[in-house]
Amino acid sequence: MMALTVHSKEVGKWREMWLDELSSLRRLSEQTLIAYDRDLDQLLQFLVNHLGEPVHTKHLQNLTPTDWRAFLAYRRANGAKNRSIARSLSALKSFYKFLAKEGWATPDSLNAIRAPKNDQSLPKALTAIDAKRMIEDGGMLDDEPWIAARDIAVMALCYGGGLRIAEALALTPSDFDGNDALRITGKGGKTRMVPIIKPIYAAIEDYQRKCPFQPGPKDALFRGARGGPLRARLVQLKMQKLRSAFGLPASATPHALRHSFATHLLGAGGDLRAIQELLGHASLSTTQIYTKVDSAHLMEAYLKAHPRS
Template sequence: MANDMLYSKQVGQWRDMWLDELSSLRRLSEQTLIAYERDLDQLLHFLVGHLGEPVQTKHLQDLTPTDWRAFLAHKRSNGAKNRSIARSLSALKSFYKFLAKEGWATPDSLNAIRAPKKDQSLPKALTAIDAKRMIEDGDVLDEEPWIAARDIAVMALCYGGGLRIAEALSLTPSDIDGNEALRITGKGGKVRMVPVIQPIYEAIADYRRKCPYQPGPNDALFRGARGGPLRARLVQLKMQKLRAAFGMPASATPHALRHSFATHLLGAGGDLRAIQELLGHASLSTTQIYTKIDSAHLMDAYLKAHPRS
């Protein structure tokens, strides 16, 4: 359905200006921007059917709590879980905060809606053996040696440094060269220093020796086959192939390597505050979920091994 059948030109301008602000000023990650754009578009699609006509500015200005509840009920009927609904509300409140700042609409009716309690699902970590195998045997596929070395280096950063995939792919030579630790730019543009073990530096050095491209000091270090910046999707596809080759579960993803980093550090007696700093979590409560994973692993071992279990 064409956009002019969904919403007016003015609504489209509001939408685009909000997304531009999120990208240029708030510097949200690409994944968050995509999710927020999708959340707003879902609302606009819903309103077309709910109102029976393309969305006008007056519609966005006059939405009531009843309208918002109808939208959330619609999402839930389509299978959305509490976490997805809570994120949608966060995105839409951001949109209305932008409209209010510009003097175009108020968020009062939306602020009357409380977000559902998020379903707490434990991150799925790999075993230490599987995580090491992904990295040490990551060159088993039939591909160019420099590409295999590149992907091994990226996975080593996710597991050995606890990096998000986007953080690993945003690294530049200047973030690495001459530093005792990596300079990582995380969510919201926050910079942190992450110490890494020697095998990670060696994996990066091996990739740089073999790579046919030489990025500048402030260019993305990891390059695609044609020389452009490496995209996260290619690393995800690589791990998908390795999962199949090694017989690992679908939960073995690049982000699972980051979860494994935190889980294995905690299991080895790592300090929770230090792990929070290494992961770049703004709140300790976000890091504390790994204590539940560790407890779950202990209970699982107890049930398997204790004679009275």
């Protein structure tokens, strides 16, 4: 949290109440709450320098469109991209709506500011060969057989089921619907059913047989070396080692396995709506970016192979 000299106690109180409401009523994920709190923190840090004194409620009430544009210029000067700025504005509008509901400020001046268009960068998928290699040889750098089996199972879920790394690590034994499907809790607490193909289920079973820890029905399935829930950072570090061993680019991350799942399904003729459901996207427009990825791959292959290219 920020030092008290950055804002008044009253502003700190509104900040905590806003975050509590986002958590309890809107059920936003912990990662989203951290991001929203960071966005508000950046505004308050800017205002301290902009105004020359700690931020009080009156300052939040009196911000003008000129102040907001100065804040956006400050964010850009510190390297923020359009996507980050747009999310920041969304978070701050949420905070101002909360203040308006409590009768302390209105979002009028902020609503006059348009969010920048996102810099639409295409997801970087692995080739099918590299994705398969990451999973099949994913345990090659581990001395402990159960840890090797664990890492293979996690990566198999990201590529074979299109799971986010946080979704895979949040799985519990009770989330298994027989050996055919998984109940996944995604962003915003939304649940979806994801089918499990046999190789994924076999990888999970292999891990469970070898794992020295036996989690309860509601405990995290994947465990760290000391028995606690496995942390995403450990999976990311493992992927980093595998990238180095296999000579893969820095874009080969756990999330790239999810991108690869969607890209390869689409390339094989998968239905876009079905892929949307499997990924847990709220909007089809989010899934449609993979059509551009597939087109990019086709053009790349065309330019490499066509004799007149």
